[in-house]
Amino acid sequence: MNNKKLTVAFIGCGRFAKFFVPLFKAHPFTEKVYVCDLIPEKAKLYSERFGVEIINSFEDVLNNKEIDCVINFTQRHIHGEIVTRALKANKHVYSAVPMASTVEECKEIVDLVKQTGLIYLMGETCYYYPCAMYCREAYKEGKFGDFSYGASQYYHHINDIGYGKIAEERGMPPLLYPTHSTAMIISAVDSYVKKVACFGFADKSKDEAFDKDKNMWNNEHTNQYVLMELANGGTARVTEARGFGWGKPSSYISSLYGTKGSYEFSNAQHILVEKDFTAPKEKVNLTDVSDYVNPFDMTANKDLPDFKNRVANGEWQWNNYSPIQQKEIDRLPKEFDSLDNGHMGTHKFLVDDFLKAVYYKKQPILNAWAAARYTVPGLVAIESAKQGGIPLDVPDFGDGK
Numbered sequence: 001m002n003n004k005k006l007t008v009a010f011i012g013c014g015r016f017a018k019f020f021v022p023l024f025k026a027h028p029f030t031e032k033v034y035v036c037d038l039i040p041e042k043a044k045l046y047s048e049r050f051g052v053e054i055i056n057s058f059e060d061v062l063n064n065k066e067i068d069c070v071i072n073f074t075q076r077h078i079h080g081e082i083v084t085r086a087l088k089a090n091k092h093v094y095s096a097v098p099m100a101s102t103v104e105e106c107k108e109i110v111d112l113v114k115q116t117g118l119i120y121l122m123g124e125t126c127y128y129y130p131c132a133m134y135c136r137e138a139y140k141e142g143k144f145g146d147f148s149y150g151a152s153q154y155y156h157h158i159n160d161i162g163y164g165k166i167a168e169e170r171g172m173p174p175l176l177y178p179t180h181s182t183a184m185i186i187s188a189v190d191s192y193v194k195k196v197a198c199f200g201f202a203d204k205s206k207d208e209a210f211d212k213d214k215n216m217w218n219n220e221h222t223n224q225y226v227l228m229e230l231a232n233g234g235t236a237r238v239t240e241a242r243g244f245g246w247g248k249p250s251s252y253i254s255s256l257y258g259t260k261g262s263y264e265f266s267n268a269q270h271i272l273v274e275k276d277f278t279a280p281k282e283k284v285n286l287t288d289v290s291d292y293v294n295p296f297d298m299t300a301n302k303d304l305p306d307f308k309n310r311v312a313n314g315e316w317q318w319n320n321y322s323p324i325q326q327k328e329i330d331r332l333p334k335e336f337d338s339l340d341n342g343h344m345g346t347h348k349f350l351v352d353d354f355l356k357a358v359y360y361k362k363q364p365i366l367n368a369w370a371a372a373r374y375t376v377p378g379l380v381a382i383e384s385a386k387q388g389g390i391p392l393d394v395p396d397f398g399d400g401k
């Protein structure tokens with residue numbers, strides 16, 4: 001196999017990319033890392049902090065034949081343009097979430113990946129969240145039976161989320177950024193969305209960013225709540241809230257019910273209930289799977305008197321692994337051992353997935369088709385909410401197989 005080490009260029013040196021530059025730099029499949037930002041001081045800070053070279057502009061990246069991959073960490077509403085331009089310039093793409101902000105852009109990315117065979121990965125951290133991994137595993141093992149109903153959410157108050165600093169980000173509809181919630185529940189039950197019906201909440205005490213006339217999105221919803229009909233016959237409720245969400249965890253599956261069993265979660269407790277079909281009278285078997293799903297350090301501290309409060313304040317949910325993640329930990333390069341991770345220990349999995357996908361020329365699990373299945377339902381749901389919650393069909397671009 002004619003595999004070569006890869007040269008990558010970060011587009012965007014903001015708040016999030018700093019967690020990823022050291023990982024890309026350390027990975028054994030990386031030859032060189034460039035950084036680029038519209039604001040030269042930001043690129044300079046990154047260059048000095050991480051010992052990487054600056055490249056002046058996105059256009060220079062696109063024209064530079066030495067660069068194999070674009071690593072997109074720009075603001076969330078411009079991903080469509082950045083990614084399509086990168087693919088058209090023959091670059092593989094790692095992109096922070098979401099995939100894009102229109103259905104047409106999502107389709108164009110899928111089509112470009114299909115036509116070119118280039119690698120695209122959407123870096124959805126929640127795909128590797130322990131609760132999502134646990135539900136995927138339990139569903140595959142048949143513990144839930146047929147999926148009937150489940151709920152997932154991403155709660156992040158606008159005052160803490162940090163966006164809204166530039167005009168285009170103000171008042172953005174919450175479901176423009178749906179992939180934390182959708183990736184968890186949809187991947188757990190191995191399906192995709194066929195139809196959505198969505199309602200929103202217009203907060204009377206809101207920041208004026210969510211006044212319809214004061215943002216470019218014509219949006220007044222700080223929170224959006226959507227029911228999704230899935231192709232497997234089940235229904236998911238997904239909530240994206242920017243008007244509440246003070247504590248942690250902020251992204252999680254709160255419940256998942258099937259014909260044979262269910263999963264429920266709160267604070268730090270993960271509960272599996274299975275129907276006992278062998279018992280003469282109706283009976284269930286309840287298993288507390290918290291120690292398997294929670295990060296090792298969280299479990300080590302579970303007897304502390306203020307444990308639940310500390311969980312609600314975000315402790316043990318950044319750099320820590322869980323037992324359910326063990327298989328994924330084992331495949332990481334040793335060069336990552338001493339480096340920081342993030343978002344429930346997920347950053348390293350995403351970087352490794354992408355570089356291995358490009359190196360071995362095989363689409364990753366979080367490929368363009370999966371990214372579309374996690375992004376498009378949110379975009380269609382925004383339209384449903386605008387029209388008073390009418391059910392709308394969601395286009396599906398397949399699974400790429």
Ligand SMILES: NC(=O)c1ccc[n+]([C@@H]2O[C@H](COP(=O)([O-])OP(=O)(O)OC[C@H]3O[C@@H](n4cnc5c(N)ncnc54)[C@H](O)[C@@H]3O)[C@@H](O)[C@H]2O)c1
Pocket residue numbers: 011012013014015016017036037038039042057058073074075076077096097098123124125162343
């Ligand atoms: N858990 C997660 O998956 C997660 C968490 C946080 C952020 N994100 C995503 O990460 C991305 C970045 O978020 P952030 O908070 O770092 O944003 P940010 O606003 O801090 O940084 C974005 C940077 O991109 C730069 N930029 C924009 N267009 C550019 C161009 N054409 N060329 C060069 N630079 C350009 C901007 O100048 C800015 O510095 C967002 O898309 C967000 O959705 C994902």
